[in-house]
Amino acid sequence: MHFNIQDINAMEERYRAKLINSLSGFKSANLIGTTDGKGNHNLAIVSSVFHIGANPPLVGMISRPHTVTRDTLENIEATGVYTINQVCADIWKQAHQTSARYPAEMSEFEETELTPEWVDGLVAPYVAESRVKFALEVRETQTLAVNGTVLIIGEIVQVIVDEEAIADDGYIDIEMLETVAVSGLDSYHVTNRLARLSYAKPGKGIETF
Amino acid sequence: MHFNIQDINAMEERYRAKLINSLSGFKSANLIGTTDGKGNHNLAIVSSVFHIGANPPLVGMISRPHTVTRDTLENIEATGVYTINQVCADIWKQAHQTSARYPAEMSEFEETELTPEWVDGLVAPYVAESRVKFALEVRETQTLAVNGTVLIIGEIVQVIVDEEAIADDGYIDIEMLETVAVSGLDSYHVTNRLARLSYAKPGKGIETF
Numbered sequence: 001m002h003f004n005i006q007d008i009n010a011m012e013e014r015y016r017a018k019l020i021n022s023l024s025g026f027k028s029a030n031l032i033g034t035t036d037g038k039g040n041h042n043l044a045i046v047s048s049v050f051h052i053g054a055n056p057p058l059v060g061m062i063s064r065p066h067t068v069t070r071d072t073l074e075n076i077e078a079t080g081v082y083t084i085n086q087v088c089a090d091i092w093k094q095a096h097q098t099s100a101r102y103p104a105e106m107s108e109f110e111e112t113e114l115t116p117e118w119v120d121g122l123v124a125p126y127v128a129e130s131r132v133k134f135a136l137e138v139r140e141t142q143t144l145a146v147n148g149t150v151l152i153i154g155e156i157v158q159v160i161v162d163e164e165a166i167a168d169d170g171y172i173d174i175e176m177l178e179t180v181a182v183s184g185l186d187s188y189h190v191t192n193r194l195a196r197l198s199y200a201k202p203g204k205g206i207e208t209f
Numbered sequence: 210m211h212f213n214i215q216d217i218n219a220m221e222e223r224y225r226a227k228l229i230n231s232l233s234g235f236k237s238a239n240l241i242g243t244t245d246g247k248g249n250h251n252l253a254i255v256s257s258v259f260h261i262g263a264n265p266p267l268v269g270m271i272s273r274p275h276t277v278t279r280d281t282l283e284n285i286e287a288t289g290v291y292t293i294n295q296v297c298a299d300i301w302k303q304a305h306q307t308s309a310r311y312p313a314e315m316s317e318f319e320e321t322e323l324t325p326e327w328v329d330g331l332v333a334p335y336v337a338e339s340r341v342k343f344a345l346e347v348r349e350t351q352t353l354a355v356n357g358t359v360l361i362i363g364e365i366v367q368v369i370v371d372e373e374a375i376a377d378d379g380y381i382d383i384e385m386l387e388t389v390a391v392s393g394l395d396s397y398h399v400t401n402r403l404a405r406l407s408y409a410k411p412g413k414g415i416e417t418f
Contacts, residue, residue, distance in 0.1 A: 001369070001370050001371065001372040001375065002328075002367065002368070002369050003367065003368040003369075003370075004329075004366070004367050005365075005366045005367070008266055008365065008368065011379070013264065014378070014379070015378060015379035016263050016264060016266070016379065017263040017264070017379070018376075018378050018379035018380045019263075019368075019375070019379040019380070019381060020260070020262075020263040020264075020266045020365065021260055021263060022341075022379075022380055022381035022383060023260075023268070023293075023295075023341065023343055023365070023368065023381070024237050024239075024258050024259055024260045024268055024293075025237025025238060025239055025258060025295050025296075025341075025383065025388055025390070026235050026236070026237050026238075026383070026388065026389075026390035026400065027235070027237065027259070027260070028233050028234025028235050028236065029234060029235075030233075030234055047260070048259050048260060048261075049233050049234060050233055050236070050257050050259045050271065051229070051230055051232075051233045051236070051256070051257060051271075052257075052271055052353065052355070052356065052358060053229075053355075053356040053358060054225050054226040054228075054229040054230060055222065055225060055226070055229075056355075056356065057217055057225070057229045057232075058355055058356055059232065059233055060271075062259065062260075062261055062269075084232075084233075086232075086234050087234075089403070092403060093406065093415055096406045096409055096415060097409050097415055098409075099409045100409040100410050100411045100413075101410070101411065102411050106411075111411070119211075120213075132231075132232065132234075134232055139355050140353075140354065140355055144261065144349075144362070145349065146261070146262075146265075146267055146348050146349055146362055146364075147261065147262040147265065147267055149261055149262060151360075153353070153355055155355075156214075156217065156229065156232065157213070157214045158211065158212065158213050158214070159211070159212040159217065159228075159232065160210070160211050160212075161210050162210065163210040166210065166228070167227075169223070169224060169227050170220070170223070170224035170225065170226070170227035170228040170231075171227045171228070171231055171392075171393045171394075171395075171396065172228060172231035172232070172392075172393065173392075174231060174234065174235070174392050174393075175392065175396075175398060179234055179235065179392075180235075180403065181234070181235035181390050181398075181400060183380075183381075183382075183383050183384065183388075183400075184380045184381065184383075184405075185380075186380075186405045186406050186407070186408070187380065187384075187402060187404075187405045187406075188402070188403040188404065188405075188406065189384060189390075189400035189401060189402050189403060190400065190401050190403060191235065191390060191392075191398035191399065191400050191401070192398060192399050192400070192401065193396060193397070193398050194298070194301060194389065194397040194398060194399060195396075195397065196393075196395045196396045196397075197302065197305045197395050197396075197397065198395070199395070200305055200306050200307075200308045200309040201309050201310070202309045202310065202311050202315075202320070204309075206302055206305060206306055
């Protein structure tokens, strides 16, 4: 099946959104925890978190300014800090429910019965139920000229993870922790490892481990 | 287990790279097909492809300018077009092997025995073995001030997908097509669907389908 640019432009809006969202492959499922500094806490599921670099440790995400992640964006700009909490199989439905359009004064924590957790004086709440989570200080926000979405880049300042999941070489076994993956707008998946693969070099066979 | 910023900074470099790369959650696995316009074709696995918007259909990715994706970046800047090809379970080891540092004049297609495929006069090659793939015209490249990596944003101009995988609502069942997910730097996974979830609304229960 081939679609060209005219076919894509002619698609019904929701159909196009579901098709285009499926193309990039499996996506991460993360809950973004923020606060407005006045006692209102916000939690939003985001599937666009991506790795930018390890040294310094930088993570990016895309936010739509006029949708349910508006509070998240405003809170990050107001306080400079946020948490990213991996969604595991215990909480995937609650995590999805945070995408409902709650008013700013309602807390997605209360509405979805997820538990806010404050650590070491950080103003942004973690999600207690998440088994891999980290805090970030915002380093850059920029509105992308191509479509008006906002790129948020943060530097990791704290990491909290179940110790049993950390391999000797630093790899975190997020499958053991039942982290879920997303496809399209609304499909959630657990995983089965094929293998880890050795560092690739020209003319050398790959080994599994 | 808690790590603070001092702990992270003190980590051995490869350990830190593996740990930090695990934090963002499951990542997409895609092969980027490019050409230099002089007969040299390039293929590189990238785990940082992410959705930016559906209308216009925009996809982003992060490229490190001084590593194995250098040829990819230069080819995109030279020709303006590239393909993104989802990695499925049939070709995951070959896809990983493209991350070896081959010289620019060697083709990763030949070295990994993946098959280049040209469609409709597009100068960039697709991967014949991939079952979900699309072509893009570059809309923006920018070097990120935070660490010198390059953000590449492209607009989708063609989509090729097995028709049987497209649901009535536009969702593409990439699990049926055995698309793989990546965690950390080197771990590959297939998936098992938990369910698709209905659009979330305040005060309304979520339905699975």
